[in-house]
Amino acid sequence: GKLxxxxxxxxxxxxxxxxxxxxxxxxxxxxxxxxxxHISEGFGTEPTAEPRxxxxxTTLSRERACTAMAIVPPMLSRSxxxxxxxxxxxxxxxxxxxxxxxxxQQLHGRINAAITKMSVAPNGRFLACFTSEGMLTVMxxxxxxxxxxxDTKSVSRPLQIVWCGEDAVVLHxxxxxxxxxxxxxxxxxFPYDGPLHLVAEPDxxxxxxxxxxEVLQRVPAATESIRRIGSTAPAALLYDAMEAFEEGDPKxxxxxxxxxxxxxxxxxxxxxxxxxxxxFDVTRQQALLKAASYGKxxxxxxxxxxxVTAAKTLRVLNxxxxxxxxxxxxxxxxxxxxxxxxxxxxxxxxxxxxxxRVCAFLGLRNDRVVVHWSAEKIRRAARSAASxxxxxxxxxxxxxxxxxxxxxxxxxxxxxxxxxxxRLATMLxxxxxxxxxxxxLLLSMREEEMALQKAVDAGDxxxxxxxxxxxxxxxxxxxxxYRMVHAHPEAAALLRVxxxxxxxxxxxxxxxxxxxxxxxxxxxxxxxxxxxxxxxAHPQRQRxxxxxxxxxxxxxxxxxxxxxxxxxxxxxxxxxxxxxxANLEFAGLGLNATLHNLLVLAVExxxxxxxxxxxxxxxxxxxxxxxxxxxxxxxxxxxxxGQWGQLSRLANERRPPVGFKPFAQACIRYGQSRGAxxxxxxxxxPLEQRFDLYxxxxxxxxxxxxxxxxxxxxxxxxxxxxxxxxxxMAQARQxxxxx
Numbered sequence: 001g002k003l004x005x006x007x008x009x010x011x012x013x014x015x016x017x018x019x020x021x022x023x024x025x026x027x028x029x030x031x032x033x034x035x036x037x038h039i040s041e042g043f044g045t046e047p048t049a050e051p052r053x054x055x056x057x058t059t060l061s062r063e064r065a066c067t068a069m070a071i072v073p074p075m076l077s078r079s080x081x082x083x084x085x086x087x088x089x090x091x092x093x094x095x096x097x098x099x100x101x102x103x104x105q106q107l108h109g110r111i112n113a114a115i116t117k118m119s120v121a122p123n124g125r126f127l128a129c130f131t132s133e134g135m136l137t138v139m140x141x142x143x144x145x146x147x148x149x150x151d152t153k154s155v156s157r158p159l160q161i162v163w164c165g166e167d168a169v170v171l172h173x174x175x176x177x178x179x180x181x182x183x184x185x186x187x188x189x190f191p192y193d194g195p196l197h198l199v200a201e202p203d204x205x206x207x208x209x210x211x212x213x214e215v216l217q218r219v220p221a222a223t224e225s226i227r228r229i230g231s232t233a234p235a236a237l238l239y240d241a242m243e244a245f246e247e248g249d250p251k252x253x254x255x256x257x258x259x260x261x262x263x264x265x266x267x268x269x270x271x272x273x274x275x276x277x278x279x280f281d282v283t284r285q286q287a288l289l290k291a292a293s294y295g296k297x298x299x300x301x302x303x304x305x306x307x308v309t310a311a312k313t314l315r316v317l318n319x320x321x322x323x324x325x326x327x328x329x330x331x332x333x334x335x336x337x338x339x340x341x342x343x344x345x346x347x348x349x350x351x352x353x354x355x356x357r358v359c360a361f362l363g364l365r366n367d368r369v370v371v372h373w374s375a376e377k378i379r380r381a382a383r384s385a386a387s388x389x390x391x392x393x394x395x396x397x398x399x400x401x402x403x404x405x406x407x408x409x410x411x412x413x414x415x416x417x418x419x420x421x422x423r424l425a426t427m428l429x430x431x432x433x434x435x436x437x438x439x440x441l442l443l444s445m446r447e448e449e450m451a452l453q454k455a456v457d458a459g460d461x462x463x464x465x466x467x468x469x470x471x472x473x474x475x476x477x478x479x480x481x482y483r484m485v486h487a488h489p490e491a492a493a494l495l496r497v498x499x500x501x502x503x504x505x506x507x508x509x510x511x512x513x514x515x516x517x518x519x520x521x522x523x524x525x526x527x528x529x530x531x532x533x534x535x536x537a538h539p540q541r542q543r544x545x546x547x548x549x550x551x552x553x554x555x556x557x558x559x560x561x562x563x564x565x566x567x568x569x570x571x572x573x574x575x576x577x578x579x580x581x582a583n584l585e586f587a588g589l590g591l592n593a594t595l596h597n598l599l600v601l602a603v604e605x606x607x608x609x610x611x612x613x614x615x616x617x618x619x620x621x622x623x624x625x626x627x628x629x630x631x632x633x634x635x636x637x638x639x640x641x642g643q644w645g646q647l648s649r650l651a652n653e654r655r656p657p658v659g660f661k662p663f664a665q666a667c668i669r670y671g672q673s674r675g676a677x678x679x680x681x682x683x684x685x686p687l688e689q690r691f692d693l694y695x696x697x698x699x700x701x702x703x704x705x706x707x708x709x710x711x712x713x714x715x716x717x718x719x720x721x722x723x724x725x726x727x728x729m730a731q732a733r734q735x736x737x738x739x
Contacts, residue, residue: 007051009038020066022084024073027051029084031069035060037084037096056084058102064088068118068129072141076124083141085127087115093143105143116157121166122202128169130161136169136181150181162198164205164216172198178207180216190216203332215280215328222274226288234264235271235291242291256298266302269295273310277331280321285314316342316358325351339364347372367407370399375415378424388424396431410437417445426450439463443470449484456488468495545569567623574619591623592633599637603646627657639666644676651680660684664693674699691715695722704728708735 009018009030016034027041036055043051060066068087077083079097086094091114093105113131120127126147129137134155138148158171164180171179177191178198192209199206204217225233237259245252259265269292276288289311296302317334320327320342327345334342339362346355352373359366374395381391399407409432416425422445432438435458442451448471455463468491471481486492546569552562578586578594586594595616602612620630631650635658638647644667650656651663664680667673674697681693681702687710694703700723707716713736720732 005043007040007043009040009053020069022069022071024071024082025075027073027082029069029071029082031058031066031086035066039082039098054098056096056098056101058086058094058096059104060086060088060094064090067114067116067132070118070120070127072120072124076120078142085118085120085141087118087129089114091115095143107143110139110146111137117161119161119163119169119200121163122200123166126166128161128163130158130171132157136161136171138169148181148183148185150185150187152179160198162200162205164200165203165218168218170198170200170205170216172196178216201330201333202336203330213326213328215330217330220275220278222271223278225271226275233271234259234262234268235275238265238268238272238295239288239291242287242294245294246290256295259295260298265295265299269299269302270306273306277310277313277317280328282318285318289314312362316361319354319358320346325349325354343369350376352376370407371409371411374399374412378412378415378419378421381419381421388421388427391424392427392431395428400431408432408434408437410434410441413441417441422447435460435463439467443467448474448476449487452484452488452491456490461494464491464494465498467491468498541572545572570622574622578615591619591625592629595619595625595630595633596637599634600641603638603641603643631656631658632662635662635666639670642670644672648679661689661693665696668693668696678702691719695719700725700728704732 009028010016010032016032016036018030018038019033021028021030026043027039028043030038030040032038035058037058038053038055040051040053042049058066065088066086067089070085072083072085074080074082077097079099081097081099084096086096088094090108091111092107093115094102095105096102111129111131113133113135115129115137116132117130118127120141125141127139127141129139130152131137132155134152136148136150136152137146139146152171154173154176156173158173160170160172162170164170167183169181171181173179177189178196180188180190190207192207194210197208199208204215207214207216219227222235225231226236226239228236237255241252241255241259244255256265259268272288272292272295276285276292279285279288289307292307292310296304296307313331313334316339317329317331319325320329325346327342329337329342337345339358343355343358343364346352346358347369352369355369356366358364359369377395378391386394395409395412399409399412409428413425413428413432416422416428425445426442426447429438429442435454438454439451439458442448442454448467452464452467452471455467468485471484476484485495545565549562549565549569552558552565574594576586578598586597589597598612598616598619602609602616605612616630619625634650635647638644638650647663647666651660656663660680660683664677664684667677667680677693677697678699681690681697681699684690684693687706691703691706691710691712694700694706700719703719704716704723707719716732716736720729723729
């Protein structure tokens with residue numbers, strides 16, 4: 001067989017060793033020589049997942065050693081936890097579980113000798129124990145009820161003790177055969193020559209010899225009611241009526257009518273169907289089905305679907321019971337297993353033809369069958385001379401004969417890749433309808449260009465990102481990577497977004513490389529400038545700004561961006577010098593804010609005023625600040641500092657290039673008196689501006705006078721009304737009436 005996985009129950013350096021072990025499902029419980037229980041679960045799930053392990057302590061010792069061990073799996077225990085049952089040499093039993101720890105059941109008075117062999121019933125409710133004195137004792141797993149004491153007359157320990165269904169115990173001794181003990185102490189002996197092995201099933205017991213597999217099972221109740229000598233059960237009468245009918249006996253009709261008269265005909269038909277499904281012999285199956293069909297004819301209300309289901313079940317069971325198949329299932333096992341699981345077992349045995357027949361007969365999907373067949377076909381194709389194209393067409397004709405595109409080719413393509421037939425794998429993936437299945441396998445095959453094409457064609461953003469990130473991490477040559485990505489505009493756009501969000505203070509290389517290859521100088525320069533402002537240190541920020549300007553310079557259309565970036569770098573240099581000289585923070589401020597702060601500092605430190613004003617003039621000249629812009633900055637700085645005298649001198653030095661309106665607005669904004677503001681308002685030449693300023697300071701009479709000069713009736717009326725002065729409003733109405 002194939003080794004699926006291996007793991008350590010004990011650490012490699014452990015001094016203890018395993019003395020007994022019991023398995024269930026995907027777990028095991030091992031008792032070690034240091035009297036601890038090591039539990040491991042989950043080793044049957046994912047091959048890469050480590051089993052969950054824990055250690056449980058017991059009260060065993062050298063003086064109180066373990067003589068037998070059994071487990072009640074979590075799905076069968078009352079606590080829904082694993083319960084480990086340990087028999088001790090002092091005639092008692094310990095039950096260990098993760099929640100309650102180790103509990104002694106104190107069975108010294110109920111068991112006369114030490115237990116040497118134990119077995120738990122398939123339902124988890126009963127425990128069969130064989131003692132050193134040859135006594136078979138059956139008790140509940142709660143240890144409150146003793147069901148049976150049976151003296152086997154043998155003090156030798158049996159090789160095996162297993163349950164046959166839920167109501168009989170089977171014991172096997174070497175050279176003695178098999179002994180079956182029933183619930184009431186009845187027993188049967190089946191002699192066997194040679195070695196054998198017993199396998200417990202939920203409804204029977206399998207006896208495996210060197211040449212045969214036999215099923216040991218209690219006679220089903222339905223079969224017993226029909227076959228028992230002198231039985232008067234409705235099913236037995238129906239069976240007899242069917243035989244009489246086939247023999248031409250006129251009593252057949254009388255018998256069937258008598259059953260119908262007692263309203264037990266439906267029950268008799270159901271019993272015949274149940275008995276037929278429990279039979280292994282085909283002849284007896286047919287006879288019982290005939291009896292059920294005969295009774296069904298006299299019971300029109302009976303649902304025929306049950307008869308059809310029973311017939312289908314028997315046909316499937318008879319097919320898999322064939323010695324060439326070797327799956328002698330009982331009907332109860334088939335029901336628990338489900339038809340889908342049976343098909344899975346046939347697939348594993350490479351019985352694809354039979355699996356397809358079962359699927360067609362029961363109306364099941366056959367996708368798994370054809371996929372597994374195709375994978376096996378590829379695995380064995382190394383021995384044939386079939387070409388990739390021939391194999392691909394053969395597999396397509398089997399997996400999708402109608403061209404509907406329902407089957408998945410992923411598993412088949414994976415097998416082709418594992419067998420070294422990459423061309424066949426790519427041909428099969430072209431037939432795969434789901435891109436989400438295509439792309440990961442193509443990437444694992446290093447078919448990057450095809451994977452990216454499939455992802456883009458699918459229009460799945462997540463799939464495109466998966467491909468791009470895989471390509472990025474696979475360390476392709478940058479030239480090949482960028483060429484591959486830019487062949488697909490959608491992928492290039494997504495990669496640009498991804499790299500943009502990855503830009504940090506320390507890294508911009510991926511985005512810069514992508515933009516440089518694509519000659520996107522605007523975005524490349526913008527990325528460098530953005531990274532510059534992520535820097536804390538001045539030299540790094542300055543370097544990145546110079547780099548951004550250099551990137552902008554590579555395109556004639558971006559000369560304005562280049563110039564602005566270079567000026568920003570120069571401003572940073574100037575601000576760095578100012579910080580050293582003025583001991584204040586300037587870095588990161590705009591040019592206007594820098595000039596404003598210098599003017600404020602000149603007011604606050606009169607001794608350095610001349611030097612600071614000269615610095616303002618130098619910076620304004622260097623960065624070509626217009627007189628108007630500089631005047632606005634000076635007005636704001638002086639007004640904020642309350643230097644109204646200096647503001648007045650500035651206004652009177654020469655005619656301000658900005659006019660007198662900003663002076664008046666500064667007075668209004670910083671709460672100067674109406675007279676101080678009016679001093680500047682009177683010098684404002686445009687009448688519209690003068691009117692608005694007078695209304696802002698509340699000089700309504702002067703506002704009315706300006707409106708009269710403008711001969712603007714609307715402004716005149718608005719100013720008079722806003723003043724609230726009745727005389728002024730009357731004057732305004734009189735003037736308007738004359739116009």
